[in-house]
Amino acid sequence: MGRISRTRSYAIMSSIQQNQQQQPCVTCTTFNILAxxxxRLNHxxxxxxxxxxxxxxxxxxxxxxxxxxxxRSSIICLQEFWIGNEELVSLYDKxxxxAGYVNFKLxxxxxxxxGLLIAVQKEYFKVVNYKELHFNDCGDRVAQLLHVELAFPFSQCQNSDIRKQILIVNTHLLFPHASSLCLVRLHQVYKILQYVESYQKEYQLKPLPIMLCGDWNGSKKGHVYKFLRSQSFVSxxxxxxxxxxxxxxxxxxxRNHHGNICAVDFIWLLNPDKYQRLLKISWSEAVFGMFKDLLRRASLTERDAFSFLKVDNENCITYSGFCEALKQLNLIGHCHGLSVEETKDLWVQADINGNGVIDYKEFxxxxWNPEGSYQRDDKKNWQHDDEANENEEEQTIGFNVKDAVLFPPEVEKGRWPKHYSLSDHARLTVVFSPTTTKMPSHAPK
Structure with missing residues (x-):
């Protein structure tokens, strides 16, 4: 851990011996190792x-x-770990x-x-807690949450009052074999963020850095990416x-089984000093974004879309018309769709004045354009407490992204190498430089 260098193979090396002249770093690797x-050995x-x-x-x-x-990354997150084979599991455990790692498998x-595997170096992390999340959906997907505390000294973190804890999540989202399954992936991310939020509340945790690692099976153009960005996560x-x-x-x-190449492996970072939009609001925006995208694919303008939604009323949208439109777009009415409760929540979000109908302005x-309706200075939609006394501050650890490398190196130029055989995924390693952040002492737990 510590000294970082880029080799010819573009891998990141982390030396065990700390260089006293340099600030130690936290390195994190995510890799789908292809179970x-x-x-396939024969196509x-x-x-x-x-x-x-x-x-x-x-x-x-x-x-x-x-x-x-x-x-020797500080944190290793693997997906498609062949947990059903005892010999392979034993190999990784041994x-x-x-090498000094403690492992968690799911x-x-x-x-x-x-399944999944998280490994962290025991020398540098104290494990505070470990949790498992089962999505219980059509993809049988799961996620791991590991709560750790930095156990090695940082020069700027000698003060024992500085909080040095991190939440690490490892997951592998569903592959969108059909367009209707894109909503399932969005659901999975929503469940992860809900779980992280509830975990922090249950254990009365103050804001701390969160790293989301894994194979997200969606690109920078997708709704999952936009959803995480709306929650202030950074790729x-x-x-x-x-x-x-x-x-x-x-x-x-x-490079997926269709032969298409895409960017789907991410390590997302949320620092504790970043404002977060209320999760339910971001979720509503994400679903309406998917709704808008489906209508645009059908070449509908905003006027056409409004007409499509209002169905049974000449001037405005009713709840029954809203539900009918969602059904026609395959967003409800099947096991992978929105629940009745989620549909009602969306309706309440859209019906600003609560009069039971949505006019063109509300639409x-x-x-149609929910991002414009929630400004970053609209305090009621953000999670930090405005009544906090800003003069009463405490320090917590945060991270700057110092470097990030993909291997094999060709993928960094948008190409897939012909003779790469370790996996059908690239390995992503990120170097994080620790920093201290001042937080209002009354920030919400």
Missing amino acids: PIYK EDQSCRESNYKACWLARNQSILDWLLYE RLGA GRTNNRGD SYDAAHHYTDADAHKWVSH LQQI
Whole structure:
């Protein structure tokens, strides 16, 4: 951990010996390692999987571990970990354990065979708590939440009063095999953020850094990305390279089974001093964004969209017309759709004056262009307490993104290498430089 250097292979090395002249850093790696039960060895015979050939999957996973232990990241988050195979699990436990890591594993529900693994270096982290989240949806997906405290000294954090805790989340969202499943992925992220929020309230935690790691199965153009951005999360790789939303084509991290390449692997960072929009408001915006996108694909203008929604009334939208439109867009009426409660919440969000109907002005402000209706200075929509005495401050740790590297290096230029065989995903490693942040002492828990 500590001294960081970029090698020819573009991997990040973290030396065990601290360089006294440099500030130590926290490094985090996320990697979908492609479970052998999914790795196809013969594209003409879909049943021919790597899991049937021990020598193949064993050699590949030994190579994966070689790379992980060469980098020695402080935090390792793996997806598609073949948790159903005892020999492979034992391999990772032994090698990571011998290198000083403590491991936490979680299989997908319904015995899918694969799952997640988080490993953190015991020398540098004290584990405070570990939790598991089961989405209980059609994808049998899960998430891990690891609450840790930094156990090594930082030069700017010698004061024992400085809070040095972090929440780390590892997940692998559903692959959108059909357009209706995009809503499922949005649901999964919503559940994660709800769980993180409830965890902080249950344990009365003050604001602390949150890292969301994993395979999100969605790109920078997708609704999941926009949803997380609306909650003030920052894509660490993009921050390191000063990329904007317009630079989505500049890097990729996955070649899927259709042969398409895309950027789906992220390490998201939320620092404790960042204001967060109320989660339910961000959720409503995200769903209305999906709604708007579906109508635009049908080449509907805002006037056409309003007419589509009002259905049974000449001048305004009624709840029954609203529900009918959502059903036609395949957002409700099936097991993957919005629940009755969620649909009602959306309606309440859109019906500003609560008169039971939505006129054209409300439609534009709340549905068609919701981002414009919530200004960042609208204090009622933000989670920090404005009545806090700003003169009473306490310090907590935060992080700056110092560097971020994808391997193999070709993916950093938007290309997928022909002879890369470790996985169908790139490995993402981010270097975080710790900093201290002053927080109002009465900030909400």
